[in-house]
Amino acid sequence: MALVAVHELLKKADQEDYAVGAFNANNMEIIQAIVMAAEMENSPVIMQASQGAITYAGLDYITGIVRIAARNSKVPVALHLDHGTDFDQVVRCFRSGFSSVMYDGSKLTLEDNIAITNRVLEMARPVGVSVEAELGKIGGTEDHVTVSEKEAMFTDPEEARYFVEKTGVDSLAIAIGTAHGQYQGEPKLDFDRLKIIRELTGIPIVLHGSSGVPDEAVRHAIELGVRKVNIDTNIREAFVATMRKVIAEKPDEIDPRKILGPAREAMIEMIRDKIRVFGSSGKA
Numbered sequence: 569m570a571l572v573a574v575h576e577l578l579k580k581a582d583q584e585d586y587a588v589g590a591f592n593a594n595n596m597e598i599i600q601a602i603v604m605a606a607e608m609e610n611s612p613v614i615m616q617a618s619q620g621a622i623t624y625a626g627l628d629y630i631t632g633i634v635r636i637a638a639r640n641s642k643v644p645v646a647l648h649l650d651h652g653t654d655f656d657q658v659v660r661c662f663r664s665g666f667s668s669v670m671y672d673g674s675k676l677t678l679e680d681n682i683a684i685t686n687r688v689l690e691m692a693r694p695v696g697v698s699v700e701a702e703l704g705k706i707g708g709t710e711d712h713v714t715v716s717e718k719e720a721m722f723t724d725p726e727e728a729r730y731f732v733e734k735t736g737v738d739s740l741a742i743a744i745g746t747a748h749g750q751y752q753g754e755p756k757l758d759f760d761r762l763k764i765i766r767e768l769t770g771i772p773i774v775l776h777g778s779s780g781v782p783d784e785a786v787r788h789a790i791e792l793g794v795r796k797v798n799i800d801t802n803i804r805e806a807f808v809a810t811m812r813k814v815i816a817e818k819p820d821e822i823d824p825r826k827i828l829g830p831a832r833e834a835m836i837e838m839i840r841d842k843i844r845v846f847g848s849s850g851k852a
Contacts, residue, residue, distance in 0.1 A: 704743030
């Protein structure tokens with residue numbers, strides 16, 4: 569199956585009131601785990617490559633492995649650029665075959681964010697590529713993007729309405745209390761803000777920094793219009809914890825497959841659980 573555009577997945581999710589999981593892919597085992605989990609749950613899935621992942625694995629490697637996974641998959645798979653803060657990087661992902669991109673201009677002025685987002689949309693629309701944008705600043709660190717607690721700023725609903733009117737972007741990532749990385753304590757989401765933003769914009773909302781958010785909070789956010797939920801840290805935790813366990817139990821093991829294989833299985837189970845929380849099981 570060819571790569572599909574994220575806006576196609578989110579349109580169906582919007583009609584049927586569920587969210588699609590967007591899982592960050594950094595290497596072959598993670599990509600395999602994401603697709604295997606999605607197939608087991610008969611769920612559509614979004615694979616995300618951040619700027620850090622592209623630097624680590626190489627754009628051609630990431631695109632190539634995901635394309636192979638999608639071609640052999642029985643469920644819809646999208647390939648999405650996560651937090652593209654550099655316009656040239658967005659262009660390279662277009663040329664490489666990504667079916668969706670996120671232009672993150674959240675650190676710019678509102679008008680500059682709108683202007684560059686519209687440049688991205690001018691390239692995306694003719695070729696059917698989806699575009700996600702961001703308003704507000706989501707705290708924490710993800711690869712090259714760092715926002716301190718002091719800088720973190722919730723999305724203004726009226727700015728969100730204005731931004732969507734001026735761009736017509738496919739989906740919008742908003743700041744309502746989530747953060748990238750591991751949480752210190754339980755995050756408290758501003759559901760009232762989410763509800764207002766959804767009502768004013770009418771487009772699918774994206775929830776970043778979702779790994780440490782309680783399941784019930786995620787479900788409630790989906791009830792209020794979140795249609796794409798990003799997961800990265802939980803994947804890393806499952807991967808590394810299982811590898812450490814195997815190495816501790818078998819310190820003489822030198823076969824990478826016997827270390828990475830169990831880690832892949834752990835990621836599959838974690839991703840399957842998230843897919844069920846998001847309500848996309850059986851929606852492929």
